[in-house]
Structure formats: structure tokens, C-alpha cells
Amino acid sequence: MNIICQFCKSKNFAAERPSDGKFTSCCRKGKIKLEKPSDALGNDLLYPNFLLDLLTNPNNPDYKNFHNNIRSYNSVVSFVSMGAKVVYFSGGGPYVFKVHGQICHRTSHIQSVNGQAPQYAQLYVNNITQATEIRVNHPANEQCNIRILDQIYRFFRQRNRCLTHTTCFERLNRE
Secondary structure, three states: OOEEOOOOOOEEOHHHOOOOOOOOOOOOOOOOOOOOOEOOOOOEOOOOHHHHHHHHOOOOOOHHHHHHOHHHHHHHOOOOEEEEEEEOOOOOOOOOOEEEEEEEEEOOOOOOOOOOOOOHHHHHHOOHHHHHHHHHHOHHHOOOOHHHHHHHHHHHHHHOHHHHOOOHHHHHHHO
16 A cells, blocks of 8 residues: 555555546545544644554564554454444355344443453443453453553543543442
């Protein structure tokens, strides 16, 4: 993916380039303009330095692990997951993702039920160390590096006003 769209600067494969050289799959030849992410005061939001380094610096010792497991890192910090009845096809041909029925969000109660390990949003009401340990010990996250998870979670805690104060769970336990 080394061909850059002249309008939105997205990265594309050379084989995707149309005959006129103007990409349509990303920004419809410049017709779609996405606003830069900004905070409440209108300041541009940039990638956090640690994340930018993980994404772009091959000399970072965690670069390869992050790239190989990027979907796991994304999933591990989610509040919900997608639920659906997926229809699988047998035979050849390109991969097709087909859903039968309705798509839903799987989420959790604010506190664990019946001694289950905390999951999804429940992990955001635990202390940082406990939440990171729970995330890294989940079988789906076995390839994730605890240092990277800790950096991501600490970034969220620093930037999200709701997570920087005493958590709901801690307040509930005191009452």
C-alpha cells in the first residue's frame, strides 16, 4: 500500500489505481471530505506518540507484535462486541461475510454476574493493573503484550474525564 491518494492521502495498492489515477474507494475523487478529529476547543487531535511509534517505527521492539495482533489490541479495549449468526459458505471463491438475521451488540452488566470474569465495559470500572491483567490473561489476547495494553489503557484513563476520577465501581464499594 504505497500509492497515496492525491485528495485524502489514504494509502492504496498500485493495482487499485483507476485509469485516471484518482481513487474512488476512499474519498470519491475528493468529493468526500472528512473533518480532522478535534477536541471540544477545536484543537486538532493527533495520534498519541506511543501509538504512532508502534504503527510506523520498525525499530520499536513492539512494532512487529503490534502489527501482527492489531485486531486483538483493538478488540481488547472495546466496550462491546458484535453478535450475529454468521452463515458460512463451503467451496471456493472469495471470502464472503454473510449474516442471517439481526446484528446486535454484545455487552455486559456494570458488575460481573455469578463470579464471571469481568469483560467489556466492566473492565473500565476496575483499577488499571487489575483490568490489564484480566485483558492479557484472556485466551483471545494471548499474543498481546502487557506493556502495550498498559500504555493504551493509561492513554484512555488520561484523556477520558470519566475514567480519570474515582470509578463508579470504587464509589459503589464505598457506599
